[in-house]
Amino acid sequence: MADADSGLTVKDRHAAVYAELRQRICLLDYPPRAQLSEIALAGEFGTSRTPMRRVLARLEEEGLVQSVHGVGTFVTDADITELEQAYRLRVELTGLTGQLDPVTPDTVFLMELQRLITRAAQMIVSGTPRSFTELDMDVFQALLHLTANEPLRRVLERLYYQTKRLWLVKAIKAELDLQEEYGIFLHELQAIRIALESGDLMAVAQIQRAHISMSFNRLRKQSAI
Amino acid sequence: MADADSGLTVKDRHAAVYAELRQRICLLDYPPRAQLSEIALAGEFGTSRTPMRRVLARLEEEGLVQSVHGVGTFVTDADITELEQAYRLRVELTGLTGQLDPVTPDTVFLMELQRLITRAAQMIVSGTPRSFTELDMDVFQALLHLTANEPLRRVLERLYYQTKRLWLVKAIKAELDLQEEYGIFLHELQAIRIALESGDLMAVAQIQRAHISMSFNRLRKQSAI
DNA sequence: TCCCCGCCTGATGTGCACAACGATTTGTCA
DNA sequence: TGACAAATCGTTGTGCACATCAGGCGGGGA
Numbered sequence: 309m310a311d312a313d314s315g316l317t318v319k320d321r322h323a324a325v326y327a328e329l330r331q332r333i334c335l336l337d338y339p340p341r342a343q344l345s346e347i348a349l350a351g352e353f354g355t356s357r358t359p360m361r362r363v364l365a366r367l368e369e370e371g372l373v374q375s376v377h378g379v380g381t382f383v384t385d386a387d388i389t390e391l392e393q394a395y396r397l398r399v400e401l402t403g404l405t406g407q408l409d410p411v412t413p414d415t416v417f418l419m420e421l422q423r424l425i426t427r428a429a430q431m432i433v434s435g436t437p438r439s440f441t442e443l444d445m446d447v448f449q450a451l452l453h454l455t456a457n458e459p460l461r462r463v464l465e466r467l468y469y470q471t472k473r474l475w476l477v478k479a480i481k482a483e484l485d486l487q488e489e490y491g492i493f494l495h496e497l498q499a500i501r502i503a504l505e506s507g508d509l510m511a512v513a514q515i516q517r518a519h520i521s522m523s524f525n526r527l528r529k530q531s532a533i
Numbered sequence: 534m535a536d537a538d539s540g541l542t543v544k545d546r547h548a549a550v551y552a553e554l555r556q557r558i559c560l561l562d563y564p565p566r567a568q569l570s571e572i573a574l575a576g577e578f579g580t581s582r583t584p585m586r587r588v589l590a591r592l593e594e595e596g597l598v599q600s601v602h603g604v605g606t607f608v609t610d611a612d613i614t615e616l617e618q619a620y621r622l623r624v625e626l627t628g629l630t631g632q633l634d635p636v637t638p639d640t641v642f643l644m645e646l647q648r649l650i651t652r653a654a655q656m657i658v659s660g661t662p663r664s665f666t667e668l669d670m671d672v673f674q675a676l677l678h679l680t681a682n683e684p685l686r687r688v689l690e691r692l693y694y695q696t697k698r699l700w701l702v703k704a705i706k707a708e709l710d711l712q713e714e715y716g717i718f719l720h721e722l723q724a725i726r727i728a729l730e731s732g733d734l735m736a737v738a739q740i741q742r743a744h745i746s747m748s749f750n751r752l753r754k755q756s757a758i
Numbered sequence: 759t760c761c762c763c764g765c766c767t768g769a770t771g772t773g774c775a776c777a778a779c780g781a782t783t784t785g786t787c788a
Numbered sequence: 789t790g791a792c793a794a795a796t797c798g799t800t801g802t803g804c805a806c807a808t809c810a811g812g813c814g815g816g817g818a
Contacts, residue, residue, distance in 0.1 A: 318602070318778095318801075346770075356803045361770085365587060366594070377543070377770050378809030393634060394684040400629055408621055459619040459695075463688050470684075543771075543808095571800075581773045586800085602800050603779030 325353050326363045333372050333383055334445075334472050335438060336480070340385035344373060371470055386473035388527060395474075398467040399521045401460065406513025409456040413504055420450055421501055428494040435490055437479035441472065447497065451516065454509060474527055484526065492519070550578050551588045558597050558608055559670075559697050560663060561705070565610035569598060596695055611698035613752060620699075623692040624746045626685065631738025634681040638729055645675055646726055653719045660715055662704035666697065672722065676741065679734060699752055709751065717744070 329349075332338050350360045364381055367373045375381040413421075427443050448468055452461050478484050496519045503511040554574075557563050575585045589606055592598045600606040638646075649672050656665055673693055677686050703709050721744045728736040 343769095357770095358802055358804090362587070362590060365590070369591065369594070375770065376810085378768085379811075380769055393682045396633055397629075397682060397684050397688075400633065401626075404622075404625055408625065409618060457618045457622060459622045459692065463622075467684065568799095582800095583772055583774090600800065601780085603798085604781075605799055 322359060322363060325360075326366055329363065329367060330370075330372065330469055331445075333367075334469055334476070335441060336473065336476055338383045340383050340473075340477075342383045344381045344383065346381065370466055386477055388474055391471050391474060392524075392528075394467050395471050395520075395524045398464070398471060399517055399524070401464055401467065402520055403513055403517040404460060405455040405457075405464070405516070406510035408460055410509035410513075411454055411456050412507060412509065413454065417450070417453065418501075418504065421497070421504065424450060425494070425497045425501065428490070428497050432487070432490045432494060435486070437476055437486065440479075440486075440490065440493070441476050444472070444475075444493070451500070451512075454512060475523065478527055489526075492522075547584060547588060550585075551591055554588065554592060555595075555597060555694055556670075558592070559694055559701070560666060561698065561701055563608045565608050565698075565702075567608045569606045569608065571606065595691055611702055613699055616696050616699060617749075617753075619692050620696050620745075620749045623689065623696060624742055624749070626689055626692065627745055628738055628742040629685060630680040630682075630689070630741070631735035633685055635734035635738075636679050636681050637732060637734065638679065642675070642678065643726075643729065646722070646729065649675060650719070650722045650726065653715070653722050657712070657715045657719060660711070662701055662711065665704075665711075665715065665718070666701050669697070669700075669718070676725070676737075679737060700748065703752055714751075717747075 329338075329344075338344065344364065346357045346360050346364065349364075350357050353360070364373060364375065368375055368381075372384060373381050374384050424443070424447050428447075431440055431443060452464065455461060475484070475489075479486060479489070496515060499515050500512050503509075503515060554563075554569075563569065569589065571582045571585050571589065574589075575582050578585065589598060589600065593600055593606075597609060598606050599609055649668070652668050652671075656668060677689065680686060700709070704711060704714070721740065724740050725737050728734075728740060
């Protein structure tokens with residue numbers, strides 16, 4: 309793994325490793341029930357078990373892995389019944405982003421959003437479940453800047469990465485209409501842009517909230533088959 | 534420190550140490566800016582630095598302590614301007630407890646609540662800021678059972694312990710009318726009991742939400758002097 | 759042939775010694 | 789006497805060796 313950690317403090321390195329592992333888990337590079345070796349990861353990131361264990365402990369706090377003494381560290385399986393509570397909480401908290409410390413975006417933000425919309429449009433013609441998830445993560449991170457409430461942002465980020473695997477698992481199993489998913493997502497982004505240009509952050513939050521809720525319903529409908 | 538850890542698994546021991554340190558910080562046994570020694574704590578709890586560092590790392594995640602390489606681990610100071618966002622989020626999330634997976638209490642719960650109300654009544658005649666905070670923690674833990682949404686409970690617990698020190702700091706500095714605080718708290722508990730007996734969990738949540746909001750306003754008014 | 763007991767392997771958890779780092783103190787020079 | 793620099797001390801961060809534990813494998817006895 310090439311790091312190029314020029315001038316970064318040690319804590320930032322830990323955060324980078326954490327984010328990298330979280331990404332791999334949520335993109336199913338490490339699928340559910342996969343085993344993570346502390347020694348192997350330590351070797352890959354050029355460190356020892358001690359700092360790696362700290363990162364894994366945090367991932368365990370977030371519910372993405374589970375360590376068992378004498379057995380191993382395993383990626384948790386994304387079970388929709390267990391994550392339903394987290395998903396519903398995420399729906400409500402997303403609605404709060406319009407109330408708690410909303411941030412009116414600048415032109416840089418709007419340009420970035422336009423780029424994301426362009427990527428979403430290309431997704432319809434040549435999109436894979438994985439590339440779509442990567443785009444969704446970038447959109448999430450961008451829209452997170454619309455609230456300045458730091459505790460809310462942290463909780464939302466946590467819930468996002470806890471629940472996001474559900475979609476990708478179902479998509480890979482071809483239990484979702486991908487074209488429909490892509491189209492709905494593009495439509496959501498365009499609606500958000502319109503709301504943003506009118507400065508209505510409350511509307512932006514409600515649009516996101518509605519789409520997260522509907523996305524969960526689509527996931528649930530498929531898993532009921 | 535007497536532990537009496539008969540039959541407990543190792544992870545439970547870690548959780549117990551974490552809860553104990555969190556309690557000490559929030560009761561100001563470790564006041565803001567106090568230094569925590571990894572070696573001293575390890576000796577007190579009969580373990581070594583390695584597991585203790587894991588506990589301290591979690592406390593750092595929760596924002597209760599801060600570790601600086603080569604300097605030490607210090608209790609963060611409870612600053613009302615920094616915690617305002619957390620407090621407002623806590624207000625909104627408390628309101629959600631009536632919507633997300635509410636749990637209708639059984640008679641055991643109501644009896645426990647009655648005991649807490651009795652303690653609150655005694656508090657008015659012979660209460661200290663510290664004993665009041667201990668009661669408040671017990672009440673919080675009890676009322677947390679009114680929602681079965683586990684992610685919501687975890688977030689609420691986190692926000693509670695992040696923000697609770699604010700009250701105790703102001704109370705010790707005699708910047709709060711303690712008799713008024715005790716009376717309001719007793720009144721809140723009685724209102725909650727009435728709402729519970731009528732089975733209106735939404736009302737219970739709104740009562741709590743209102744009192745947390747008002748409590749924060751009283752804290753802010755005093756700190757503005 | 760089947761079952762049970764014990765060993766063996768590989769993993770996480772722990773303890774300890776050392777490295778890295780920052781604040782303070784002390785010594786030296788102008 | 790004052791100011792700057794180097795050393796010293798205490799603390800957190802890291803690496804490694806060992807302890808602990810769970811599961812699998814194999815051998816022996818009924």
